[in-house]
Each structure stands twice: as structure tokens, then as C-alpha cells.
Amino acid sequence: xxxxxxxxxSHTCAVCHVGRRSDWHDLDETSLAVLERGRRRRELxxxxxxxxxxxxxxxxxxxxxxxxxxxxxxxxxxxxLLELAYPGDxxxxxxxxxxxxxxxxAEALGPSIVCHIDHATVTALLAxxxxxxxxxxxxxxxxxxxxxxxxxxxxxxxxxxxLVHLLLVLVGRHGHRLxxxxxxxxxxVSRRDLASMVGTRHETxxxxxxxxxxxxxxxxxxxxxxxxxxxxxxxxLDCLASA
Amino acid sequence: xxxxxxxxxSHTCAVCHVGRRSDWHDLDETSLAVLERGRRRRELxxxxxxxxxxxxxxxxxxxxxxxxxxxxxxxxxxxxLLELAYPGDxxxxxxxxxxxxxxxxAEALGPSIVCHIDHATVTALLAxxxxxxxxxxxxxxxxxxxxxxxxxxxxxxxxxxxLVHLLLVLVGRHGHRLxxxxxxxxxxVSRRDLASMVGTRHETxxxxxxxxxxxxxxxxxxxxxxxxxxxxxxxxLDCLASA
DNA sequence: CGCCAGGTTGATTTCGCTCAAGCAATGTGG
DNA sequence: CCACATTGCTTGAGCGAAATCAACCTGGCG
Numbered sequence: 001x002x003x004x005x006x007x008x009x010s011h012t013c014a015v016c017h018v019g020r021r022s023d024w025h026d027l028d029e030t031s032l033a034v035l036e037r038g039r040r041r042r043e044l045x046x047x048x049x050x051x052x053x054x055x056x057x058x059x060x061x062x063x064x065x066x067x068x069x070x071x072x073x074x075x076x077x078x079x080x081l082l083e084l085a086y087p088g089d090x091x092x093x094x095x096x097x098x099x100x101x102x103x104x105x106a107e108a109l110g111p112s113i114v115c116h117i118d119h120a121t122v123t124a125l126l127a128x129x130x131x132x133x134x135x136x137x138x139x140x141x142x143x144x145x146x147x148x149x150x151x152x153x154x155x156x157x158x159x160x161x162x163l164v165h166l167l168l169v170l171v172g173r174h175g176h177r178l179x180x181x182x183x184x185x186x187x188x189v190s191r192r193d194l195a196s197m198v199g200t201r202h203e204t205x206x207x208x209x210x211x212x213x214x215x216x217x218x219x220x221x222x223x224x225x226x227x228x229x230x231x232x233x234x235x236x237l238d239c240l241a242s243a
Numbered sequence: 244x245x246x247x248x249x250x251x252x253s254h255t256c257a258v259c260h261v262g263r264r265s266d267w268h269d270l271d272e273t274s275l276a277v278l279e280r281g282r283r284r285r286e287l288x289x290x291x292x293x294x295x296x297x298x299x300x301x302x303x304x305x306x307x308x309x310x311x312x313x314x315x316x317x318x319x320x321x322x323x324l325l326e327l328a329y330p331g332d333x334x335x336x337x338x339x340x341x342x343x344x345x346x347x348x349a350e351a352l353g354p355s356i357v358c359h360i361d362h363a364t365v366t367a368l369l370a371x372x373x374x375x376x377x378x379x380x381x382x383x384x385x386x387x388x389x390x391x392x393x394x395x396x397x398x399x400x401x402x403x404x405x406l407v408h409l410l411l412v413l414v415g416r417h418g419h420r421l422x423x424x425x426x427x428x429x430x431x432v433s434r435r436d437l438a439s440m441v442g443t444r445h446e447t448x449x450x451x452x453x454x455x456x457x458x459x460x461x462x463x464x465x466x467x468x469x470x471x472x473x474x475x476x477x478x479x480l481d482c483l484a485s486a
Numbered sequence: 487c488g489c490c491a492g493g494t495t496g497a498t499t500t501c502g503c504t505c506a507a508g509c510a511a512t513g514t515g516g
Numbered sequence: 517c518c519a520c521a522t523t524g525c526t527t528g529a530g531c532g533a534a535a536t537c538a539a540c541c542t543g544g545c546g
Contacts, residue, residue, distance in 0.1 A: 001330050027363070080394065094387065098385075104391065138340070138341060140384050141383050142341075147391065148315060151323065199398040237302065
């Protein structure tokens with residue numbers, strides 16, 4: 001929950017994310033000063049939007065805490081959660097680099113901290129630091145390969161397998177190992193969003209969850225998930241590869 | 244069929260694709276000379292592979308004629324066609340830029356012409372022409388946005404709508420307008436590949452095609468498709484947006 | 487307290503997958 | 517040239533899965 005205060009002075013992008021390197025680490029002295037001047041820290045509550053689909057790009061956002069969801073909407077109210085962004089990730093760089101409106105929305109999936117880096121600053125930093133452009137290139141290629149993975153799974157996995165895979169990914173990001181060796185996750189997303197990620201309806205997700213429960217593979221209570229045996233969960237997917 | 248010879252002199256990348264700009268147009272004189280030395284033209288027959296998933300990257304390939312399919316395979320023999328590449332497109336640049344093995348396979352979907360540009364040459368050209376890196380950046384962002392579109396459709400469209408959408412895309416690329424105003428397409432892909440792109444089985448594609456036939460919306464004969472009224476086809480999708 | 491969003495559950499119908507057979511075009515070896 | 521295998525596609529029957537529509541629950545919140 002939104003630890004709100006941070007002595008704003010002590011917290012610079014340079015010291016941000018010591019463990020996970022952000023895209024902004026490799027800047028030289030003067031560029032860091034430019035960055036400090038051009039960035040503004042924002043604390044977001046659950047559901048608050050970072051940027052909205054269709055808006056004009058106004059710079060990029062570096063996630064510093066929490067989880068940010070990238071989603072696409074259509075005029076019918078359909079919404080699909082396409083990516084999750086974590087501390088160290090930069091979002092909004094695609095519409096910046098193509099100089100276009102945002103093709104997706106970004107919103108905090110829980111209390112989050114995000115640094116906005118304005119358009120002029122990013123432009124200046126990119127001009128002075130070719131390596132920064134390279135980071136974005138690598139990032140977009142990585143995101144594309146993830147998207148291809150997802151497209152492949154959409155075409156070849158059953159809904160149940162897709163949900164299991166998603167759970168395994170989320171365990172990696174949000175899981176806590178308990179004393180008895182089981183894993184506990186706090187899901188960052190609603191059932192509806194789970195459904196959109198799996199490519200099905202939320203009722204169906206409910207039923208698949210029910211089946212996982214009766215199979216003893218996972219126990220759901222709201223957004224809390226207990227997984228007694230992660231290997232058993234992973235084994236569900238292995239039976240595909242072994243055929 | 245793969246006939247391999249070409250009067251190598253007469254055909255340079257500089258004069259290649261006059262209409263559709265390739266990624267290699269904006270090079271300076273000396274870089275063009277480097278490119279000419281480092282590239283090798285290949286003519287491929289239907290089904291011949293440009294590069295295979297898992298192979299080490301050995302440079303990039305510029306499509307000069309025909310159609311190239313980018314597909315992903317798994318150990319079970321599943322195959323999903325992820326992208327189509329056309330003259331002017333460069334393929335294989337992602338594993339080049341990330342210095343990794345190919346994450347996908349590329350193969351000619353019909354008689355095609357492809358220029359291989361070897362690893363050392365691309366490295367040299369990238370170093371001398373920052374704009375080239377930018378082209379690749381734009382390209383990967385574009386591909387990512389396409390992938391997001393596809394993921395969105397996978398989650399929200401019915402199979403029929405997905406097939407109709409795919410047909411409309413293919414009309415744009417492969418369609419010929421006939422005298423009576425109808426469109427004729429020569430599909431570049433098999434039914435199985437259509438199925439993988441839609442995310443379903445080939446039998447289901449057969450049945451959906453049957454329904455489109457009886458609805459009088461499209462007429463299939465092998466890989467030839469006749470669409471008497473493209474607007475009627477597009478109207479299928481509009482009814483989604485209007486709700 | 488009533489309201490509402492998010493979630494679950496049930497009943498019904500539609501849809502798509504699986505398995506299997508049949509068919510046409512193509513290629514191959516005798 | 518024909519018998520035969522192969523490949524890609526279509527079609528059918530049966531079954532299981534998921535969409536749909538609807539009721540209902542539950543926890544928060546004004």
C-alpha cells in the first residue's frame with residue numbers, strides 16, 4: 001500500500017532500482033543532471049492512469065514502484081491487458097519514438113510510483129546518449145518476442161494451460177515462498193483482466209479456477225492464490241512438450 | 244525450383260524497390276559500396292527457408308521479391324505463422340541486434356528473392372549510419388503494435404471475424420481488382436497456416452470458409468479467392484464496432 | 487440501509503475440437 | 517502408363533468446452 005512519502009531530494013533516478021537496472025543508469029554526469037531537472041515523481045493509487053490510449057505523447061514514464069498494466073481498449077468497452085510493467089521498466093517510449101499518440105493505456109494496478117520524464121528531456125538525453133536509444137531498441141525487441149510467445153500460446157494452448165502458464169509467470173513476479181515450501185501470490189489483476197490475458201470470458205476463468213481448486217493444484221481466495229506445489233503446476237505444461 | 248543465378252551486377256540494393264523504400268535506401272556513397280560487397284542475392288522456391296529457428300544469426304535478409312513468412316515452431320510440430328514480410332522488409336534483424344539465435348523461422352511462401360547481408364557488413368553499416376538503427380527501431384515498434392493488435396483480436400473476435408479480418412488484410416497486399424469491381428486474391432498461405440493465424444484448427448477454417456461461401460461473401464477455389472463485394476466483407480467487422 | 491462492482495454459479499445453446507473417412511492433385515517407382 | 521503413396525483439403529459424427537444469459541452472492545461505500 002502506497003508508502004507515500006519519500007524525502008524527494010534523496011531519491012534520484014540514479015540511485016533508483018539498485019537491484020534491477022533501469023534504462024537510465026548508464027547516463028553521464030551532465031545527463032543525470034538534465035534527467036533530474038526533467039523528471040517528476042508521481043504516486044498513483046490503484047486504477048489511476050499513467051497515460052490513456054489516443055492521447056498525444058508527452059514524454060516517457062519510468063516505473064519505480066508497484067505494477068503498471070498496459071491495456072488496449074476498443075469502442076465497445078472491450079479491454080485487453082497486453083503487458084505488465086515493473087520497477088525499472090520504462091513505458092510510453094513507443095509512442096514517443098514514433099512521435100504518435102499512445103496506442104495503449106497504462107494504469108497503476110496497485111499503489112505505484114512512476115517518474116514522468118518530459119518530452120524535451122528525453123529528446124535531449126537521447127541525443128547525448130546513443131546507448132539510451134539502444135536500450136529502447138532492446139526493450140521493444142524483447143517485448144515483441146514476448147508478444148510472439150503469447151500469440152503462439154494463444155493458438156496452441158487450451159484455456160486451462162494458458163491460465164496455468166499465466167499463473168507461473170505471476171508466481172515469478174509476485175510469488176512469496178512460504179515456510180512449507182508452497183507459494184503464495186497476490187494477483188495484481190482482476191478476474192476480468194485475467195480473462196482478457198487468457199483470451200476468454202471471465203465466467204470461464206471462474207470455472208477453470210474452480211477446476212484447479214478441486215484438482216488441489218491452486219487455492220484462490222479473492223486475489224490471494226496459494227500454490228502448494230509449483231512443480232505440479234509446471235507439470236501441467238510439460239505434458240504438452242513431452243508428446 | 245530455386246534457380247540460383249543472377250547477373251549479379253545489374254541489380255543493386257540501391258536501385259531495388261523504387262516504389263517501396265527499403266531500409267537500405269538512405270545510405271551514403273561509401274556505405275552503399277560496402278553494402279554491395281557484403282550482400283548476396285538468393286532466389287528461393289516455395290517453402291525454402293531463409294533462416295531457421297534456433298540457428299545462430301549470420302546477418303540480416305532484405306526481401307526483394309515475393310512473400311516471406313515468419314513462423315514459430317515447437318517440439319510437438321505445432322507451427323504458427325506470426326508475420327508476413329514483403330519486398331522492402333528486412334527480416335532477421337531482431338536476432339542480429341540482440342546477438343542471439345533466431346527465435347523464429349523465415350521461409351519463402353512462394354518464389355521469392357532475398358538479399359543476405361552478412362554480419363560484418365551490417366555491423367559496419369550500423370556503425371556508420373545511425374539512421375539505419377533508427378529504421379530498425381521503428382520497424383520493431385511497428386511489428387510490436389501489429390502484434391498487440393493481433394493479441395487484442397484474438398481475445399475479442401470470433402473465429403469468423405478473425406478470418407474475415409485476415410482476408411481483408413490479405414486483399415490489401417495480394418488483391419487484384421477485377422473489371423466488375425470485385426477482388427481476386429491468390430492466398431500466399433495454406434489452410435493450415437490460415438488456421439494458425441486465426442488461432443484455430445484447419446478443419447474449422449474449412450467450415451468457416453464453407454459458411455462464407457454459402458453466405459455469398461467470398462468464393463474459394465484452392466488458394467484463389469473471389470470477393471464480389473469487399474465492402475460487404477468489411478461490414479462484417481463494422482457490426483462489432485457499432486454496438 | 488440500499489446500492490454497486492466484481493465475482494460465482496447454473497441452465498442452455500452454440501461452437502470448436504477430435505477422430506475418422508473420403509477426395510483430388512501430385513509425385514514416384516515399377 | 518499405371519498402381520500406389522503422399523499431401524492438403526473437405527466433410528461428417530460425436531462430444532466436450534465455452535459463450536451467453538441470468539440469477540445470486542459478497543464486500544465496500546455513500
